[in-house]
Amino acid sequence: MNRDEIIEKLQSIFREFFGDDSITLTENTTADEVEGWDSVSHIQLVFEAEESFGIQFAADDISQLTLIGKWADSISEMMAGNPNNK
Amino acid sequence: MDYRKLRKNIKKDYSGFPKVRVALLSDQSPQYPAQSIRAMAYEYRIDAEIYEAPFDSMEAEALDPASGLYAFAPDITVLLPAAEKIRARYYETPPDEREGFAGREASRLLSIADRVTSASGTNVAMCNILETDDGIYGSYAASYSLSLLSVLRSANRLLADGAASRPALGIIDIASLAAEFGISNARDERMYYLSGCAFSQEFLFLAMDRAVSYISALRGGVKKCLVTDLDNTLWGGAVGDVGTANIRLGESGIGKAYADLQAWIRELSRRGIAVCVCSKNDERAAKEPFSAHPAMKLGLDDIAVFKANWHDKAKNIREIADALNIGTDSMVFIDDNPAERGSVRAQLPEVAVPELPADAAQVLPFLQSQNFFETVSLSGEDARRTEMYRDAGRRESAKDSAASLEDYLRGLDMRCAIEPFGEYSIPRVAQLTQRTNQFNLRTVRYSESDIKAFAEDASCVTMSVSLKDAYGGYGIIGAAILRGNNAPAACIGSGGSGASGRSYGSRALFLDTWLMSCRAVKRGVEEFFFNHMVTTAKALGYERIVAEYIPTAKNAPSKDILPNMGFEPAGEGDSKMSSEGDATQWELLLDSYMPKPTFIKEEAALGCETKG
Numbered sequence: 001m002n003r004d005e006i007i008e009k010l011q012s013i014f015r016e017f018f019g020d021d022s023i024t025l026t027e028n029t030t031a032d033e034v035e036g037w038d039s040v041s042h043i044q045l046v047f048e049a050e051e052s053f054g055i056q057f058a059a060d061d062i063s064q065l066t067l068i069g070k071w072a073d074s075i076s077e078m079m080a081g082n083p084n085n086k
Numbered sequence: 087m088d089y090r091k092l093r094k095n096i097k098k099d100y101s102g103f104p105k106v107r108v109a110l111l112s113d114q115s116p117q118y119p120a121q122s123i124r125a126m127a128y129e130y131r132i133d134a135e136i137y138e139a140p141f142d143s144m145e146a147e148a149l150d151p152a153s154g155l156y157a158f159a160p161d162i163t164v165l166l167p168a169a170e171k172i173r174a175r176y177y178e179t180p181p182d183e184r185e186g187f188a189g190r191e192a193s194r195l196l197s198i199a200d201r202v203t204s205a206s207g208t209n210v211a212m213c214n215i216l217e218t219d220d221g222i223y224g225s226y227a228a229s230y231s232l233s234l235l236s237v238l239r240s241a242n243r244l245l246a247d248g249a250a251s252r253p254a255l256g257i258i259d260i261a262s263l264a265a266e267f268g269i270s271n272a273r274d275e276r277m278y279y280l281s282g283c284a285f286s287q288e289f290l291f292l293a294m295d296r297a298v299s300y301i302s303a304l305r306g307g308v309k310k311c312l313v314t315d316l317d318n319t320l321w322g323g324a325v326g327d328v329g330t331a332n333i334r335l336g337e338s339g340i341g342k343a344y345a346d347l348q349a350w351i352r353e354l355s356r357r358g359i360a361v362c363v364c365s366k367n368d369e370r371a372a373k374e375p376f377s378a379h380p381a382m383k384l385g386l387d388d389i390a391v392f393k394a395n396w397h398d399k400a401k402n403i404r405e406i407a408d409a410l411n412i413g414t415d416s417m418v419f420i421d422d423n424p425a426e427r428g429s430v431r432a433q434l435p436e437v438a439v440p441e442l443p444a445d446a447a448q449v450l451p452f453l454q455s456q457n458f459f460e461t462v463s464l465s466g467e468d469a470r471r472t473e474m475y476r477d478a479g480r481r482e483s484a485k486d487s488a489a490s491l492e493d494y495l496r497g498l499d500m501r502c503a504i505e506p507f508g509e510y511s512i513p514r515v516a517q518l519t520q521r522t523n524q525f526n527l528r529t530v531r532y533s534e535s536d537i538k539a540f541a542e543d544a545s546c547v548t549m550s551v552s553l554k555d556a557y558g559g560y561g562i563i564g565a566a567i568l569r570g571n572n573a574p575a576a577c578i579g580s581g582g583s584g585a586s587g588r589s590y591g592s593r594a595l596f597l598d599t600w601l602m603s604c605r606a607v608k609r610g611v612e613e614f615f616f617n618h619m620v621t622t623a624k625a626l627g628y629e630r631i632v633a634e635y636i637p638t639a640k641n642a643p644s645k646d647i648l649p650n651m652g653f654e655p656a657g658e659g660d661s662k663m664s665s666e667g668d669a670t671q672w673e674l675l676l677d678s679y680m681p682k683p684t685f686i687k688e689e690a691a692l693g694c695e696t697k698g
Contacts (some may be wrong), residue, residue, distance in 0.1 A: 019097055040117045043281055048090075059276040 001079060003027075006053075006072045013048050017041070027069040053079060089291040095128035096121065103133040106301060109160035110136055111144045111202070114168040115282035122294035123164065129295075130302040141282060142171075148198045148205075156205055162304065163202045164258075164297050165212040167195055169238060170284055172215060176234055188237045192244035196252075203254045209462075211300045212249070213258045213293065214242045218269055256300050256462055260293040266455070267292060296457065303460040309438065310412050311475075312354055312458075313403055315421035316365035316372055316394070320348055320384065322446065326371045336381040340446050347450045348383035359459060360390040360410050360475035364402045364419070369394040390475040399426050400433035410475050418458050422446075477558035492685075495610055499556040501689040502611060504618045507541035507548040507565075515550055515565045518601055523640040525602040525612070527633065527647070532599070545570035547595060547622055551615045554689070560603070564615055567599040568623065568631065593629035600633075600647075607643070613682035616651050620679045632656065633672040648672045652679055 001009075011025040018036050031037040037045065046062050049055075049071065055078040057065070065071050108123060110116050116138040127134035137158040139147045144165065147155040155163070172191055179187055199210045219227050219235035227233035231240070242261050249255045264272035267289060274286040285293065317324040321344045322334025334341040335348075355361040361384070365372050372394035376386045386392070391409050393402040399421070407414045415436035421427050422442060431439045443452050481498070507515055516534040523529065532540075540546045547568040553560045571592050597619075602612055623631060633648055649672075656673035 019094060039281070040121070043277060044093075044287065047287060057276075059279050062276065062280055 001076070003072045003076060006075050007068060009052065010049060010068060010071055010075075013052055014045065017045055017048055025068050027067075027072070029068040030066060049075065055079060087288060087291055087295070089122075089288045092125050092129070092291055093121070093287075095125040098128055100128060100133035103128075103131045104305075105133045105135055106305070107158060107161045108134045108136050108301065109139065109155050109158055109163040109206075110166065111139045111147050111155065111163060111198075112166040112168065113142050113144045113171045114166070114284060115141050116166075118277075118281065118283045118285070118287070118290055119164075119166055119294055122290045123298060126291060126295045126298040127301075130298050130307065132298065132302060132305075134298070134301075145194075145198060148201045151205060155202070160206055160208055162208055162301050163206060163210045165195070165199060165202070165210060167213065167215060168284060169215045169218060170278065172238065172241065173218075173220070173234060176237060181232070184232045184237070187232070188240035189244060191237075191241045192248060195241075195245060196248040196255075199248075199252070199255050203252070209254045209256065209304055211256045211258050211297050212245065213297065214245055214261045216264045216269060216272060217242065217261050218273070253463065256304075258293070258296045258300060260296065263292055263296060264289065299457055299460045300462065303462050308416060308461055309359070309418050309458050310416040311360040311362060311390075311406070311410060311418070312351065313362045313364045313406060313417055313419045313437075314351065315423065315426065316363060316367060316375075318422040318446070319420060319442075319449075320344060320351075321375060321379075325375055326367050330371075330374045330378050333375060333379065335375070335379060341381065343447045343450065345381055345383055347453075350450055350454070352383050352388055354459060355384075355388045355390075357459070357464070360412070361388055362391040362393070362406045362410075363389050364393045364399050364406065364421075366396055366399070367394040390478075398429070398433075400430050403430060403434060403437060410478060420449075420453070422449075481555075481557050495685040497556070498609065498685070500609065500611070500686040501554045502551050502614055502686050503689045504549050504551045504615065507537060507550060511550045511562055512537050512541060514562045518562070518565055518603065519599060522601040522603060523638070524643045525607050525647075526638075526641050527597065527600045527644055528636045529638050529641055530599060540567050540569075547619075547626065549615075549618065549622070551611065551618075553611055553686075564602040564611060565599065566597065566601075566615065566619055568595040568619065569598045570595055570628075593627075595623050595628050595631050597631055597633040600644075610682075610684035610686055612647060613651075614684040614686040617681045617684070620674075620676055620681070624676050629676055631674045631676065633674070634669055635672065636669045651682070 007025055007027065011023060014023045014025060014034065014037075015021050018034075018041075020035075023034060025034075031042065042065075043062065046057060046065060050057060053075050055075060057074065057078075061074060065074065106127070108127075110120050110123065112119065120136045120138045124134050124136055137155065137160060139153075139155055144167065147153040150156075175191070176184070176187060195212065199212055202208070202210050215238050217235060217238045219233070221227075223230050223233045223235075227235040230236055246257055249257045260272075272286060272289040272293075273284055274289075275284075277286065278284040283290075314320060317326075320335075322340055323332060325333050335344050336342065337345070351361055363372070369392075373386065373392065375382055376384065376389075391406045393406060395402070399419075403414065403417065403419060407417060413436075414434050418438040418440070419427070419430050420440060420442060421430070422444075424441075427439050427441070430437060438458060440453065440456055440458075442449050505511065513534055516532055516537045519526075519530065519532040519537070537548075540548050547566075547570070549566050550562045551564040552562045571594065602615070619631070631653075633653055635645065635648055637645070651674065653672035653674045656671045
């Protein structure tokens with residue numbers, strides 16, 4: 001799964017979570033640009049992504065996920081390390 | 087529990103649901119539990135408006151009369167104490183000072199609850215504490231009273247005891263919920279360190295479901311009745327096809343799962359839930375296992391209403407609700423057949439119809455996990471309520487199933503006792519004269535001392551009748567006063583019409599009062615009672631009974647009783663009598679009286695019951 005595919009999947013996760021099909025995610029999207037993405041929903045969004053990608057973030061990494069590009073990097077990295085996702 | 091789907095409830099339309107103001111006080115982060123409460127409330131059709139007290143402000147909010155909590159004016163307050171806070175205080179308490187630690191923690195929480203109750207005047211739902219151990223003492227922690235595990239367990243026990251004596255405090259037992267769900271699944275360490283809320287997302291929904299269920303129960307949203315199918319629900323196989331001897335029910339294999347389910351349902355019945363049967367079956371076949379199969383845990387005695395017929399189940403369920411005088415929204419219906427479930431759900435969406443697991447072995451644990459039978463308290467009333475439902479329901483179903491009125495009456499196994507007024511019956515008889523409107527010939531109201539005067543007057547014949555049937559007792563449900571000629575009118579406070587002051591001749595009794603509670607009419611009690619009056623009058627040497635019917639706005643139901651008993655109109659040529667307006671005069675020659683057939687047996691001395 002390449003970065004674009006990961007971001008596209010993240011976009012559908014966000015859309016599903018917020019019930020808002022107008023949400024568009026790019027490398028550079030930050031929390032400020034998505035309505036409802038706050039500290040409360042942040043953790044829930046991360047959990048949704050974990051479920052969807054079959055990965056698990058370390059607690060300390062969750063708060064670093066401020067930029068969608070960073071999500072893509074971390075997810076890509078973790079999927080590479082997981083033989084089930086190759 | 088599909089918490090993702092439930093979480094989306096918060097975007098739904100709550101308008102039209104009653105608003106309930108819910109304050110959430112926690113010593114952890116309140117946002118996630120608040121969200122769960124709001125979302126779960128949708129499932130209970132409650133528009134929960136949530137006050138989230140600031141992070142870790144449970145005590146401060148409760149103690150400060152000027153806090154946001156009290157300004158919010160909640161309808162109910164949910165307290166959610168965190169085990170982590172208690173653990174932290176435990177660790178900060180030197181080991182030699184931990185004696186009494188659990189008691190201090192419980193007292194602290196109970197005093198917060200007391201404060202909220204008294205300052206806001208509302209109920210408090212307090213979640214208890216997850217019982218997690220810290221591995222310091224190994225298995226010994228279970229028996230060592232000062233281990234973290236033992237301390238948390240003791241604190242929970244003390245909270246429960248405290249709630250038992252505080253009617254306004256309910257314990258939301260999330261500790262046992264977590265034990266069932268798995269404590270490691272209930273907790274989420276990442277959530278705890280990042281947000282300050284130690285619960286996993288899914289567990290939060292499970293736990294707050296319990297809190298909302300309590301709130302709903304406080305508002306009267308409780309289930310009062312379980313309606314169950316029979317074949318492949320209470321036993322394996324179709325009894326109509328295989329016969330009672332071959333249904334699967336017993337001590338081993340899947341038959342035991344059915345027996346276990348029955349034992350659980352019997353417990354519900356004992357608690358005060360009306361257990362009813364609704365089965366597509368011939369009634370005889372359906373009832374046979376209840377009386378003949380040795381492994382049945384449920385007996386016919388446990389069933390309030392038994393519907394075994396070929397009608398639509400929704401129709402039967404409606405009739406059960408009518409018989410028990412409860413709303414269909416307080417009913418739970420279980421049936422192994424998805425088509426029946428679907429049909430009932432479609433016609434009666436307010437009935438709870440759980441989607442039972444197809445595997446009979448899973449049905450009981452599933453039902454136990456559903457928390458259908460939430461209640462905020464129990465009282466002696468509940469056991470009596472079961473009895474009441476049972477009596478009402480069984481009479482109703484006996485009426486339905488009996489081929490004729492005669493069969494129905496015979497099946498009621500009615501027993502009456504008739505006695506002169508006595509110390510125990512006088513208050514009840516006076517009450518009956520004051521309250522009985524429909525079956526009351528003259529509607530003359532008497533006080534207790536009037537009734538006592540009749541009882542003591544040797545020229546009066548007094549009698550009360552009490553009734554029992556196969557389904558329960560009614561107490562005293564009728565009374566009669568027959569006055570001999572010598573009875574001085576002055577002994578009666580309120581004399582009624584002129585008829586009471588007349589002379590009937592020494593061989594006649596005047597039927598001053600004959601009344602029956604409407605709970606018991608049309609069942610032959612009036613005939614039975616009157617047979618007794620005639621027998622008594624004859625034994626005393628009287629030849630006639632003279633009677634009067636005084637119509638009122640309400641006593642039309644007693645209009646025909648005198649002619650039905652064989653009374654003839656009387657008073658022709660007697661100007662005094664004909665001048666009495668609408669009142670009609672009647673007379674019966676005792677020798678011409680044919681005792682009326684009834685299905686009632688005479689029983690001695692149950693007349694001292696005074697059932698209000």
